Amino acid sequence: MHMKPRPSIDGLPPDSSRTPGSASASGTPSLATARPTAGVGVGAASGLLVGMASREQLRDLQVSAVTATYKTASLHLLVVDDDESIRQACSEIATQMGFVVVSAESATEARAILKHQRMDMILMDLKLPGGGGLPLLEEVKSLHPEAGVVVMTAFATVSSAVEAMRIGAGDYLTKPFSLEELTTILDRTGRRVVFDAESRRLREKLRAQKGMGHLIGSSPEMEKLYRILSKVAGSTHPVMILGEAGTGKERVARTIHFNGPNSTAPFVPVDCGSLLPALIESELFGHVKGAFPGAMRAKDGLLSAPTGGTLFLDEIGELPLDLQAKLLRALQEREVRPMGGTTPAPITVRVLAATNRDLSAMVDQGRFRRDLYFRLNVVNLRIPALRDRRQDIPELAQYVLDRVQRETGVFHTFSDDALRAMTAYDWPGNLRELESAIERACALSSGPVVHMGDLPTQLQSVALREAPVAAAAHPPVAGEAAANAFAASQEGIAAPAGIVSIAEMEKHAILGTIRQLKGDKLMAAKLLGIGKTTLYRKLKEYGITEDIETGD
Numbered sequence: 001m002h003m004k005p006r007p008s009i010d011g012l013p014p015d016s017s018r019t020p021g022s023a024s025a026s027g028t029p030s031l032a033t034a035r036p037t038a039g040v041g042v043g044a045a046s047g048l049l050v051g052m053a054s055r056e057q058l059r060d061l062q063v064s065a066v067t068a069t070y071k072t073a074s075l076h077l078l079v080v081d082d083d084e085s086i087r088q089a090c091s092e093i094a095t096q097m098g099f100v101v102v103s104a105e106s107a108t109e110a111r112a113i114l115k116h117q118r119m120d121m122i123l124m125d126l127k128l129p130g131g132g133g134l135p136l137l138e139e140v141k142s143l144h145p146e147a148g149v150v151v152m153t154a155f156a157t158v159s160s161a162v163e164a165m166r167i168g169a170g171d172y173l174t175k176p177f178s179l180e181e182l183t184t185i186l187d188r189t190g191r192r193v194v195f196d197a198e199s200r201r202l203r204e205k206l207r208a209q210k211g212m213g214h215l216i217g218s219s220p221e222m223e224k225l226y227r228i229l230s231k232v233a234g235s236t237h238p239v240m241i242l243g244e245a246g247t248g249k250e251r252v253a254r255t256i257h258f259n260g261p262n263s264t265a266p267f268v269p270v271d272c273g274s275l276l277p278a279l280i281e282s283e284l285f286g287h288v289k290g291a292f293p294g295a296m297r298a299k300d301g302l303l304s305a306p307t308g309g310t311l312f313l314d315e316i317g318e319l320p321l322d323l324q325a326k327l328l329r330a331l332q333e334r335e336v337r338p339m340g341g342t343t344p345a346p347i348t349v350r351v352l353a354a355t356n357r358d359l360s361a362m363v364d365q366g367r368f369r370r371d372l373y374f375r376l377n378v379v380n381l382r383i384p385a386l387r388d389r390r391q392d393i394p395e396l397a398q399y400v401l402d403r404v405q406r407e408t409g410v411f412h413t414f415s416d417d418a419l420r421a422m423t424a425y426d427w428p429g430n431l432r433e434l435e436s437a438i439e440r441a442c443a444l445s446s447g448p449v450v451h452m453g454d455l456p457t458q459l460q461s462v463a464l465r466e467a468p469v470a471a472a473a474h475p476p477v478a479g480e481a482a483a484n485a486f487a488a489s490q491e492g493i494a495a496p497a498g499i500v501s502i503a504e505m506e507k508h509a510i511l512g513t514i515r516q517l518k519g520d521k522l523m524a525a526k527l528l529g530i531g532k533t534t535l536y537r538k539l540k541e542y543g544i545t546e547d548i549e550t551g552d
């Protein structure tokens with residue numbers, strides 16, 4: 001076993017005795033000056049340089065405040081250092097923080113452990129026997145990309161720390177480091193690992209919820225949305241959901257709700273655009289008995305519903321300015337005043353809002369309150385239009401088809417041309433338009449296969465216009481390709497794959513005959529049953545040159 005000489009981690013000779021509190025040679029804060037990190041309950045020995053603290057001092061540490069997160073999460077930490085004193089000190093401190101610690105004294109030993117045990121975090125020296133730290137780090141990052149890695153490095157080798165960060169280390173500690181630095185970095189890395197794991201879990205859950213009324217689509221645009229969604233779902237902050245009509249704003253709001261802390265409480269959508277202002281006010285804020293004619297009894301507002309949950313304010317841009325002011329006040333004060341009443345009630349729900357309007361333009365025009373805009377816009381999610389994520393269309397279309405089948409009991413499938421038409425179309429009405437086009441096509445189709453002809457006419461004409469794109473995905477045989485291209489140039493439109501125009505057939509007949517007759521056009525005209533002038537006119541029309549005429 002290779003062992004480095006006894007530590008000089010703080011710049012002092014290996015066995016020099018050090019009293020707690022003395023400053024390190026490299027300027028690391030002394031015990032007297034080091035302050036415990038906020039939120040990290042490091043006790044009296046917080047300024048000790050790691051590797052120099054006695055076992056008793058380590059035992060005395062009160063690092064319990066940082067442990068809560070890890071105790072429940074039971075994060076596994078691998079400490080790799082060939083310097084025994086550092087390895088032991090780091091292991092003991094991390095154990096006190098609540099990590100489940102395993103240690104290794106070489107890269108070889110670390111590799112053997114990593115083969116059999118999953119590690120959430122690795123604290124490793126970069127100078128290691130058994131192949132060095134950087135190759136080990138590379139292996140760790142390719143095998144366990146989610147592991148949080150902190151590298152330890154001597155001051156003289158900071159450049160390798162930079163390289164380590166490039167490879168994927170999340171943080172580094174320059175030796176000598178204090179206890180406080182170690183606990184802070186372990187704490188930060190641990191939190192990050194727990195947060196990333198939770199956000200990964202939610203993302204997976206969102207993906208796995210396919211077909212259960214949740215979100216369909218795996219385009220990069222949707223993946224980006226899922227990443228943000230998984231982060232916002234866990235909190236209770238307001239979220240502003242932006243997107244064109246029919247892109248799925250309400251569905252996204254429901255997904256946030258059902259993956260958030262209030263998922264068992266109700267999700268209540270309110271369409272601010274379709275209710276009368278007085279009605280919205282009483283719905284949102286509630287009223288006392290007699291607040292207006294017909295208010296026979298007091299009613300809780302949705303913002304202060306005793307059940308809690310999520311209130312989804314759809315079309316928030318339509319909210320009248322006076323109600324915008326009232327909503328802002330309520331959100332700021334976290335309490336609402338019911339209509340006709342003076343006693344405030346606390347807000348109990350999470351507020352999500354959505355709009356397909358350009359709210360920031362409305363703010364500039366004075367039609368939406370800037371302060372409310374900022375309050376609701378803590379996080380904003382922009383849902384891409386369907387035309388900006390065309391690769392999701394086949395999956396979404398199939399999803400709708402499956403739903404129709406569940407509802408009607410009739411099996412349907414799409415023909416290739418119908419799928420191509422749907423993918424080529426721009427869908428100004430987004431998913432809602434897609435749903436109704438497919439429902440209609442299923443109703444119209446005469447058999448189990450939904451053809452392009454069953455789709456709304458606007459889709460069919462776009463499909464014809466876009467045929468070269470579609471044909472490229474399903475190329476016709478060589479002769480057809482030429483024929484289609486020719487027809488396109490003649491008519492200004494492209495023929496769909498597999499269809500050969502009459503003009504193209506005629507051109508083929510003329511060309512073939514002239515070639516067989518080695519360029520004898522007179523004979524060719526005779527055999528084709530047309531006059532010589534007609535033949536010349538057609539040759540000109542089709543742009544057939546002398547070369548082609550005798551070209552073989």
Ligand SMILES: Nc1ncnc2c1ncn2[C@@H]1O[C@H](COP(=O)(O)OP(=O)(O)OP(=O)(O)O)[C@@H](O)[C@H]1O
Nearest residue numbers: 214215216244245246247248249250251356431432
């Ligand atoms: N990612 C998705 N996966 C599957 N279905 C979806 C998805 N997004 C939306 N839908 C469906 O598309 C339709 C329109 O969605 P939704 O009502 O959420 O859109 P919206 O943006 O809120 O519309 P509007 O602006 O008109 O209020 C709904 O039937 C919804 O279930």
